[in-house]
Amino acid sequence: MPLSMSTPGLGPSLPPTTELLASLANIAQRTDSAMTNAGLLSVLLQGSKLPEIYVQPEQDRPTKSHDVQSELEVELPVVDLSAFNSADGPLRDAALAKIVRACETWGFVQVINHGVDIELIEKCEAEVHRLFQLPVCIKENALRVPGALYGYGANFWLNLPAMNWAESFHINKHNCKEYAAKLWPSDYERFSSSVEKYITQVEDLGHRVRRVLTEGLGLEAGHFDNYFTEEETVSTLRMNFYPLCPEPSKALGLKAHRDPHFLTLLHQDSTGGLQIWNESRDEWFNVKPRTDSFIVNVGDVLQAASNGRYRSVLHRAVVNSYKTRLSMACFFNTSATVVAPSELITPENPQRYRPFSWKEYIRTAYTFTTGKVSQLDELYAIQSSSAGATEQ
Numbered sequence: 249m250p251l252s253m254s255t256p257g258l259g260p261s262l263p264p265t266t267e268l269l270a271s272l273a274n275i276a277q278r279t280d281s282a283m284t285n286a287g288l289l290s291v292l293l294q295g296s297k298l299p300e301i302y303v304q305p306e307q308d309r310p311t312k313s314h315d316v317q318s319e320l321e322v323e324l325p326v327v328d329l330s331a332f333n334s335a336d337g338p339l340r341d342a343a344l345a346k347i348v349r350a351c352e353t354w355g356f357v358q359v360i361n362h363g364v365d366i367e368l369i370e371k372c373e374a375e376v377h378r379l380f381q382l383p384v385c386i387k388e389n390a391l392r393v394p395g396a397l398y399g400y401g402a403n404f405w406l407n408l409p410a411m412n413w414a415e416s417f418h419i420n421k422h423n424c425k426e427y428a429a430k431l432w433p434s435d436y437e438r439f440s441s442s443v444e445k446y447i448t449q450v451e452d453l454g455h456r457v458r459r460v461l462t463e464g465l466g467l468e469a470g471h472f473d474n475y476f477t478e479e480e481t482v483s484t485l486r487m488n489f490y491p492l493c494p495e496p497s498k499a500l501g502l503k504a505h506r507d508p509h510f511l512t513l514l515h516q517d518s519t520g521g522l523q524i525w526n527e528s529r530d531e532w533f534n535v536k537p538r539t540d541s542f543i544v545n546v547g548d549v550l551q552a553a554s555n556g557r558y559r560s561v562l563h564r565a566v567v568n569s570y571k572t573r574l575s576m577a578c579f580f581n582t583s584a585t586v587v588a589p590s591e592l593i594t595p596e597n598p599q600r601y602r603p604f605s606w607k608e609y610i611r612t613a614y615t616f617t618t619g620k621v622s623q624l625d626e627l628y629a630i631q632s633s634s635a636g637a638t639e640q
């Protein structure tokens with residue numbers, strides 16, 4: 249694969265120095281992490297043609313680009329979270345019914361008046377842009393190798409037929425400083441202090457939304473509190489940068505997947521690119537971006553904890569040739585072993601999934617690439633003959 253002389257989509261121009269090209273050649277030759285590292289090359293390659301490793305199989309290509317809006321676009325249900333602090337009972341009831349319905353059908357909802365400080369979001373986005381604009385030879389210091397959960401590299405699913413047209417960075421609240429120091433050894437505080445605060449505030453939003461959704465299941469709002477103690481709450485932040493793509497109709501920024509965690513809280517810029525699969529309509533829908541909102545989606549763990557009532561839905565990111573995109577996905581989760589509460593299990597609606605811990609679930613989550621089949625249904629569903637039994 250030829251290396252070219254400039255870096256489209258990486259923000260301010262980054263002339264390839266001899267050092268950079270040597271670093272790329274070095275990355276390309278490593279076999280231990282070939283899939284991840286191949287992803288790094290993507291964004292440094294120039295040209296009007298999509299490099300072969302990014303060409304998606306025909307059946308996975310976006311049938312709808314994000315450039316076309318109008319009838320392809322869906323305004324996801326928007327829920328004003330301030331209703332849950334209101335003394336106005338009917339207003340609160342309506343907001344509860346709306347968020348529950350959205351999570352039962354789309355598996356996605358947008359929340360506004362979410363309580364996360366707007367200035368902090370902007371500051372964090374600016375820091376994340378600064379991270380992705382670093383030369384690859386610096387970002388390489390924090391490389392995420394296959395099997396690792398944190399670091400830089402967009403292609404963390406194994407066995408992909410084609411690479412994601414994206415750069416990603418995974419960290420959590422506890423290792424943020426350590427990873428930032430790999431990039432800015434003497435100046436990591438600027439990044440880590442914004443990002444740590446951001447994760448803390450988004451985690452707080454995660455707790456509030458999960459209490460509302462728990463209430464929506466007919467349970468006490470605090471029913472899952474013991475899964476979400478300080479110790480058991482584990483959130484990961486995935487920052488996604490989607491560079492300009494020379495042939496967006498053949499590529500994907502992020503392949504179709506379900507989020508494995510409990511809830512995802514996604515903030516995105518105004519570019520747009522998220523698509524959600526609607527099973528009953530058998531179609532992909534574009535989500536109209538709203539920068540004042542967080543997109544909240546149900547992950548596999550919540551699908552299991554709600555005994556299948558809330559749905560973890562297939563989604564993906566498409567890319568375009570005219571505007572880069574940044575999104576920040578906070579995966580809000582528990583390390584506890586999750587099982588649907590007995591209140592949700594009846595003879596008509598028996599227990600759907602066997603209990604599992606996150607440690608067990610994550611082991612296969614990034615090798616499970618069969619697209620439309622869900623890992624949860626494939627590996628954890630209790631067959632109807634044994635439904636109702638509580639396997640351990």
Ligand SMILES: O=C(O)CCC(=O)C(=O)O
Binds near residue numbers: 486502514523563564
């Ligand atoms: O960038 C997006 O809109 C999607 C991000 C996403 O689905 C993820 O990071 O899991």
Ligand SMILES: [Fe+2]
Binds near residue numbers: 506507512563577
């Ligand atoms: Fe996702």
